[in-house]
Amino acid sequence: xxxxxxxxxxxxxxxxxxxxxxxxxxxLFPRQRGAQHSVLGKWxxxxxxxxxxxxxxxxxxxxxxxxxxxxxxxxxxxxFYSRRFDSLATRIGLGGTVLVMTVIWGALTAIVRTYGxxxxxxxxxxxxxxxxxxxxxxxxxIFWAKGGRATTVLLAYPFGVTALxxxxxxxxxxxxxxxxxxFTQSRQIAIVLLNQVFQPIGLKELLxxxxxxxxxxxxxxxxxxxxxxxxxxxxxxxxxxxxxxxDEDENRSGGAEASDD
Numbered sequence: 603x604x605x606x607x608x609x610x611x612x613x614x615x616x617x618x619x620x621x622x623x624x625x626x627x628x629x630l631f632p633r634q635r636g637a638q639h640s641v642l643g644k645w646x647x648x649x650x651x652x653x654x655x656x657x658x659x660x661x662x663x664x665x666x667x668x669x670x671x672x673x674x675x676x677x678x679x680x681x682f683y684s685r686r687f688d689s690l691a692t693r694i695g696l697g698g699t700v701l702v703m704t705v706i707w708g709a710l711t712a713i714v715r716t717y718g719x720x721x722x723x724x725x726x727x728x729x730x731x732x733x734x735x736x737x738x739x740x741x742x743x744i745f746w747a748k749g750g751r752a753t754t755v756l757l758a759y760p761f762g763v764t765a766l767x768x769x770x771x772x773x774x775x776x777x778x779x780x781x782x783x784x785f786t787q788s789r790q791i792a793i794v795l796l797n798q799v800f801q802p803i804g805l806k807e808l809l810x811x812x813x814x815x816x817x818x819x820x821x822x823x824x825x826x827x828x829x830x831x832x833x834x835x836x837x838x839x840x841x842x843x844x845x846x847x848x849d850e851d852e853n854r855s856g857g858a859e860a861s862d863d
Contacts, residue, residue: 618674618845618846621635622671622674623663623664623667625844625845626663627656630659631645631656632645670841673841674841674842674845674846675842676838677838677841677842680838680842681842684839691746691747696740696747699739700739700740703739703765704732707728707732707735708732711732714728730772730776731770731772731773734765734769738765739761741761743758745757745761746758746762751840754836755836755837755840756833756836758836759832760828760829760833763829763835764825764828764829764832767824767828768825770784771788772821784820785820788823792815
């Protein structure tokens with residue numbers, strides 16, 4: 603990496619961190635983010651009390667920014683790949699999306715049926731997984747097409763993640779080979795979640811008494827993982843959009859590519 607490129611990366615990181623901290627400051631104080639471009643300029647505290655609150659709030663924002671910045675970078679990466687899918691989905695529409703997913707999973711099902719050597723049970727496993735993936739993809743597209751950040755984060759992203767996570771679980775019900783892997787790993791993940799997530803908040807005993815991890819409970823478990831994971835991905839993308847707008851990110855990438863040339 604050349605000195606010019608390194609300086610560009612440092613400047614980009616500095617701008618991202620500044621915007622994150624200004625956004626934090628704007629939760630309590632007006633005209634903080636991007637105020638240098640405003641006629642009024644950035645708001646400054648005038649009284650002793652306001653100055654003290656301003657400094658304290660600013661100091662509290664430092665660890666918050668340190669936590670949020672890696673998540674923002676994750677959001678930039680997720681946005682990069684999701685935009686590729688969004689662009690394709692926009693061109694082909696709902697029918698095209700369902701058709702593409704049907705062709706892909708249908709081809710896999712046909713291959714398993716003809717050459718897989720898994721027998722009838724393996725074929726049914728892949729078929730059911732295929733239907734699950736196609737339906738989840740269609741729902742993700744529908745909620746994404748409705749527009750609006752809330753709908754996209756709350757519904758589109760979770761169904762998109764479901765399209766990736768749920769098919770292997772569904773297939774595991776119809777294949778001992780798949781089930782040996784999926785169910786074993788699912789139990790290990792459930793143990794970690796119970797001990798690390800639910801025990802500290804006092805829900806471990808309740809969940810263990812109310813649910814037994816077998817049968818359809820595996821589907822509920824992975825759907826329960828897919829939904830908050832989808833929310834997380836949607837939120838980090840929202841954070842990336844807030845901190846680093848899409849057009850600016852493309853300009854940065856274009857500049858880096860031009861430097862490489």
